[in-house]
Amino acid sequence: MTTQIYLEPEQATKAAGGQRVQAGVKTILLHVQNDKSLDSRVQTALALARACEAHLSCVHITPIESYVAFDSFGGVFVMNDVIAAVDEEAVRIRKSLHEKLRNEDVSWDYVETTANIASQIVSRAALTDLVVTGREPHRTDFAGPTIGLLGELLHRARTPLFIPADDGTPPDPAGTALIAWDGSYEAANAVRSAVGLLKVASQVRILQIREKAEEAFPGTKLLEYLSRHDIHAELFTEEASSKEFVSDALVAHARAIGAAYLVMGGYNHSRVGEFVFGGVTRSLLKSSPVPLLIAH
Known part of the structure; x- marks a missing residue:
């Protein structure tokens, strides 16, 4: 070398x-x-x-x-x-x-x-x-x-x-950040990894994608965690009907709020995570109109 x-x-x-x-x-x-x-x-x-x-x-x-x-x-x-x-x-x-x-x-x-x-x-x-x-x-x-x-x-x-968006437009770190939340350890790891950057964001929103079963870490706990870092976020929840729905819902919500980037956990291994984000990770790694901050 x-x-x-x-x-x-x-x-x-x-x-x-x-x-x-x-x-x-x-x-x-x-x-x-x-x-x-x-x-x-x-x-x-x-x-x-x-x-x-x-x-x-x-x-x-x-x-x-x-x-x-x-x-x-x-x-x-x-x-x-x-x-x-x-x-x-x-x-x-x-x-x-x-x-x-x-x-x-x-x-x-x-x-x-x-x-x-x-x-x-x-x-x-x-x-x-x-x-x-x-x-x-x-x-x-x-x-x-x-x-x-x-x-x-x-x-x-x-x-x-x-990872930059498909069109290559640079993100505005001081804009709105969107967190994709499914209650998994991988999603939690991604949030912890992103705290340093989330502090710069003018707004932080959480989109909780979940099955009807109770998730490992409720979204309210995430709000408490972020508030201790002086990051005040809003929580929105939707039920997952399919992997395709999750991917589309994340992109649609990000576009609707003009998100500067999307924070998400990658390749989750829990039952909930595999259902919700296993295919979503692959899909958004291949193509995404929104910049991704992703961690495992």
């Missing part, structure tokens, strides 16, 4: 109106790769960093497989033209991003490394508060399908993922 680190001097950041924001998000990891969603991820990460006065740590990971080719007899070799192309792309991305970030009012650093994508993100996420990544697969496809990579990150990392 090879790694190159590029540091930019720290810069003082200011919240809107010159007031310091007491947010709990102080380090954001941005996953950099060459795809059409890179600009939206950068703009999303910058919006979050400004709102929270957070440091932006950028990592560009070239899959080790990008340098390797296989012959018909199972042999492995490295091609000089492949090495040159991959290295040239890394230089181009670095220069482009450096030029963009130098004009922004956030502190940042930039790392280039060659390794397994998921393992590197998980490792570097250990001491960050939020990971900004996207749905686009790596151009070499060595990372596997995007849904597979995001699923692996959810299961292995203990840091929430922030």
